Amino acid sequence: MRAVRFHAHGGFDRLVVDEVPEPAPGPGEVVVRILAAGVSPLDDKVRAGVLPDSMLKPLPLVPGATGVGEVVDPGTSSWQPGSRVLVTGWGFGTSRDGLWRERIAVPAESLVALPDGVDDHTAAAMAAGSGYLTAYLALTELAPLAPGARVLAPGYAGAVGSATVEIARVLGAGTVISTARGAERVRAAREAGLAQIVDPTAEDLRDAVLRLTAGHGVDVVVDGIGGPLTGDLVLSLADRGVLVSVGYTAGTTATVELTYLIWRGAQIKGFMFTLFTPERIREANERLLDLAARKQITPRVAEVLPLEQAGEAQQRVVEDQPFGRVLLVP
Incomplete structure (x- = not known):
């Protein structure tokens, strides 16, 4: 399985695509196939080594704090295979490996169901950054x-x-x-x-x-x-x-x-x-997805790039600052 990682802090060229083991759901976890992941300035700060080591897992690290996917193995949870979900939660891409990868095992409570009126890229753009x-x-x-x-x-x-x-x-x-x-x-x-x-x-x-x-x-x-x-x-x-x-x-x-x-x-x-409870953050994400479904907010996508162009994607976000979000797709 492919995943973007960096093995040492530095420039955009530190990002490489590695073969990593397939995830398996642990207790309370769900395996999700990533359909689109957001690229944000935080990812750049993590790769560049701006954040203190105490906030990061030992390298190598998979970046990516948010994304959208499809449940492939619900484990013991109530999620159904094929459910479209927003993946979000504290620590992805910092204290634990993130979402710039093909599949990931995540806590079931990290998932929020996507409404039918919101496509994958719109939801990923809403969450990006x-x-x-x-x-x-x-x-x-x-x-x-x-x-x-x-x-x-x-x-x-x-x-x-x-x-x-x-x-x-x-x-x-x-x-x-x-x-x-x-x-x-x-x-x-x-x-x-x-x-x-x-x-x-x-x-x-x-x-x-x-x-x-x-x-x-x-x-x-x-x-x-x-x-x-x-x-x-x-x-x-x-x-x-x-x-x-x-x-x-x-x-x-x-x-x-x-x-x-x-x-x-x-x-x-x-x-x-961290000022807000996980329940409040979940409620907020559900409200935002509802607003997107009703077209009351319109998250914009500037560019969609493959995992192999992760360095270019980060550079685009940081240096070009486009109107709209940049996404990575496996």
Whole structure:
């Protein structure tokens, strides 16, 4: 059976396709044939050695945190052979081998049934990068939206940014703003249906937010960028606004004007999936799949590549930052 692995940390060329043993279900496990797996920035950080060794299983490691598949051996579970499932759960591609492979044995509770109205690639794109799940939990648990709320989700090309735009609309937001760098990306975002898009290379972000919100500022920011941008995002908050910090693709250090937080009564909240119970995460995934089936969210697929091009897939995600998710198929 084929699986993508890396045997040492390093560049994209560290990813190789190996022959590995066929999985067999252990107690409480199900064997799933992988139909499509997501590629995310986390996979790049794991391969490059950015994460501490304490978070990773000993190498070699199979990347891939999320994917879609078909049950081939249900073991002792109640799943039926042929069931289409979303595979998700803590630790895939980090503390245990992930989903960039042909088949895998996973705990039965890691599976969520796919509705008939959602095809394999749409479901895999929804899960890739955990953007939709992050956005949904951020906007329902950490910063619940009031009707008509103003939301800022920078980085429209990223999984979190684009998903937050869609989820905010579903949850009743009024004004939803995102960012894209350069005229070409701004045009692509507008063609995708996002009217309120800011190019931070052409206009000061805070000025743009005030212009688009009639001087009010935004009630919620979902920040998957981090770094120097976070300080500008804080300055875009309205009175009693909340910034939910979910990522740090631009860096882990930010400078924040504390008096602004104090005088505005604003808050910064950190996001981790470990804040939520497995039951809550399952409920959220089921809700997201239902929204996809109803076409209320439309996860986009930018490219589908075979396992043999895993390095190219990672490079595409990290360097090109396409609109839409990149998937691997066995």
